[in-house]
Amino acid sequence: MKAVRILMCIVLLLLQFFCARSQNISWTEIAPGVWKGLIGTPESYDLLKASGATPNLAALTKLGKADFPFLPQAIAASLNDGKTQLRFPLEKNEQLYGFGLNFQTVHQRGKILELHVDHYGGKDNGRTHAPTPFYISSKGYGVFVNTARYVKVWAGTGVRRDSENFPTPKDRNTDKTWSSRPYSDAVEILVPAAGVEVYVFAGPKPLDAVKRYNLFNGGGYLPPRWGLGFTQRVMTKSTAADVEKEVNTFTEKGYPLDFVGLEPGWQSKAYPGTFTWDSTRFASPKKFVSDMLNKGIRLNLWLNPYVSPAAPFYKEILPLTSSHTVWLGAVPDLSLPKARDLFFSQLQQNQVDIGVSGYKIDEVDGYDHYLWPDVATFPSGLSAEQMRQTYGLLMQRYSAEIFKKRNQRTFGLVRASNGGGTSFPYVIYNDYYNHEDFITALINSGFAGVLWTPEVRASKTGEEWLRRFQSNVFSPMAMINAWSSGTKPWSYPEVEKQVKTFALLRMQMMPYWYTEFAKYHFEGTPPFRAINLEDGFNQEPKKEISTKVNLEENPYAEATSKEIKDQYMAGEYLLVAPMFTGQVTRKVVLPKGRWYDFYTGVFVGDGSVITITPGLDQIPVFVKDGGIIPMMPGLLHAPKIGEKVDLEIRYYGEKPGVYRLYDDDGETFDYEKGQYSWRELKVQRGGNGLKGTISAPEKNKPNTIGKITWTLMTK
Structure with a gap:
């Protein structure tokens, strides 16, 4: 009997031990497509409390409902040594973005990071000016860890022995496909606190998850x-x-x-x-x-x-x-x-x-x-x-x-x-x-x-x-x-x-920039963003193997990902591909769909890789088919409150275009009281050329738009 009692005590202690380590996550949908998860006892001071961020619930509701992007049981949490461990699943063909303001890489899968506010020191290791503990998946969801602590991240690098997708070990002596970085099926995060809040943002597209995150934080700022x-x-x-x-x-x-x-x-x-x-x-x-x-x-x-x-x-x-x-x-x-x-x-x-x-x-x-x-x-x-x-x-x-x-x-x-x-x-x-x-x-x-x-x-x-x-x-x-x-x-x-x-x-x-920032505020769309978020863009990174590897110096050298990190979207319609000192030509990857030269309106490609030689006078910029770019005269100062400006509406491509042009007084917060309007621009080609219309100004709302001319850029 004594032996049985001792055995029972051991079992109870083990149960208590494992229960203390493994944590159930309580998930609550707090807005359409946004879920809050609680683990342990979160600290009273965190990023959201410091920032005072207030969700834009109306805009989140307008985005619509979406399904929780994980099987809840696939997300694991545990407490150990006074720290919270989180584990989110990863599929084999899934790419990760985010984890703060990085300077040298866009793809973050395979990284080990410590998210730590710091002046950027020349290496993407998590120490940066905005080490936001938020990541986006190419599968169309986002995860935010709301903590004011230094956060350690293993973004698909650690392989657990109990993994359901444990890779087959290979013999480096005989197998050329051996890798020093075996496939890992999880993002693992360590928070030095005995509890934390976690937020999950649904898509269905990656850009939708980004929008939900921005709107959850109040929406982007609308500058004067x-x-x-x-x-x-x-x-x-x-x-x-x-x-x-x-x-x-x-x-x-x-x-x-x-x-x-x-x-x-x-x-x-x-x-x-x-x-x-x-x-x-x-x-x-x-x-x-x-x-x-x-x-x-x-x-x-x-x-x-x-x-x-x-x-x-x-x-x-x-x-x-x-x-x-x-x-x-x-x-x-x-x-x-x-x-x-x-x-x-x-x-x-x-x-x-x-x-x-x-x-x-x-x-x-x-x-x-x-x-x-x-x-x-x-x-x-x-x-x-x-x-x-x-x-x-x-x-x-x-x-x-x-x-x-x-x-x-x-x-x-x-x-x-x-x-x-x-x-x-x-x-x-x-x-x-x-x-x-x-x-x-x-x-x-x-x-x-x-x-x-x-x-x-x-x-x-x-x-x-x-x-x-x-x-x-x-x-x-x-x-x-x-x-x-x-x-x-x-x-x-x-x-x-x-x-x-x-x-x-x-x-x-x-007028274009101001409207795109209004979308950042009201809809959550970043005015400048990765081409990876654009529909029709192939997100698969290519592997490159260096032929000049010195194995004595780097015995674990292997293929590295070739990523596109030198072109981006600017607003709804523009793709920007900067030139750098010494470059005469460069390649540009165009997403699916017809694209046109910003300066001439000439068709340049559709879902293709093009090589361009723009000359020193231009930064390469391309416009989506049906793109509408509102322009004003090149003034020396921004328009003042109440000042009307004439607009030239430039239209590119073949298909009919629609653009919602934002307007308010340009300086105050009266737009928060409803003093703003969206003017709908519609353009289509006809037998006699270009037909363009703009919706009427709203009564008792700011109206800074003067005369309008329409320019057909693609002849």
Whole structure:
């Protein structure tokens, strides 16, 4: 009997042990096509709480219902050593995208990552400006892990011995198909917390899952029209006179300009900052800002949030800051209302109230050597890790609130974001400067729920300058960042004419860009996104085997995936394929369907791989059959509230086209009260040429559309 009792005790202990490890996941459909899963006891602070993201339930409902994309029993969760382990199934032909803002790769299957807010260091390892714990499958679903912790991911790399799809072991000595990376049938995720919230987003298409994720986070931000114009960031120690001279030169030379960025020198002290104007460079800030606004120029101010002892609110905020400093500046605990009030009141009273239109929020990402260490403490009790993962979110959220309370839209720059930050008025940038990688980041931004600008700073040649400028025009923020170089659009005389053409093209395309950002807000469609999300695109990666492998140096070398990471979709109709320095020709993969040259309207191909030689004067851009691109005159400034502009409606291809053109006042949040309209453009070819119509303006709604002309691009 004693032996039996001992055996029963052992069995009970084992049962308790395994029950503690294996966790049932409680799934609840919280919106059409969106499910929330609970594992263990999630932490009270997470990405969604930090960002304050509010789902757009009306838009999610409009997307319609969809089936849960997994067999619930196929998703596994367990708790071990105070950490949560998650396992999601993978099919053999399934590709993965996302896991944050990556710069060198689009396909993420086979990666091992630690999703960790950091300045990008040249390798896609999870340490990046927006390490969003969200991934998309080519099978048409998405998964989001709502945690403010560093998340480890094995994206189809670990092979469990109890796997239902365990590969057949091969003999490397005799079998040339042996692989150092055997097939794995799961995405495994480790969260260093005793519980977590997980969200699953249905498709049926991958783009549908992306839309649901964006709408769940409130929808993308709708910038003011001026935010989609051209911006020039001036040198660090520019004075009011320097800025005025530069603005006047833009006008004299006929270059568009909507907002100017002032770098650290606008402050009396920076690194750490005082958040007050330097009186030697800006003797009368209020008059300076007013003078710029009268010229049609907004001002955007650089800052990082680290408080100098010389700041007017330093003593008050000091008890509400971290145990560690950044550049000897105090780090406000922005999760505390009092700390936020002190910090953001200074910005409001000293800058926004006199007419400053936005901010560039720097250095909230990393590196480790200057940001607070993980041993730092914060008065709220949040860990240094949680603060690092969310500090960019907090800065975006509460700076945006200043403008929202004024019913004034803004558009700025930030160095860090994360899950939940889709609805914020900020575009990510960094100090890295690889043109090819900048385009890959632009592609991946659509998988991460963020915006990215491939900014232009300086170049070694006129060719490089033009190629960078061209792709910058086809991005969320067209910007020269001359804080150090002092470059201007005309700094390279040999390509000045072409640069000016593209600067004006940016302005001509504003009705198209503005509508595509409205779709981002109301429908969740990223304005710039991977070609992998386009219907008719072949998503299968090709394997390439290098013939120059040194097995002594790399004994596990094998075929690598060849992926398309240098072309992308811009809005509903445009495919952009940038050229890089030294390129004369390039290949472009066209999805199924007829495509036409943006500049000439000439047919170029249908579901084919084409080789093009565009010349230096053009960035290759192609338009879908039936594509409608609304254009306006190449103004030097974005239209003001109430200003009407004439439109040229360009039509490409053969089949009838329909486009919903968005309109509102362009600057306020009155669209949230219904003050907006969608004007339907319809175009079709007939025996007598082109027939185009536009729906009538809605009564008591903004109407900024003047005269309309219709242009048949494909003759």
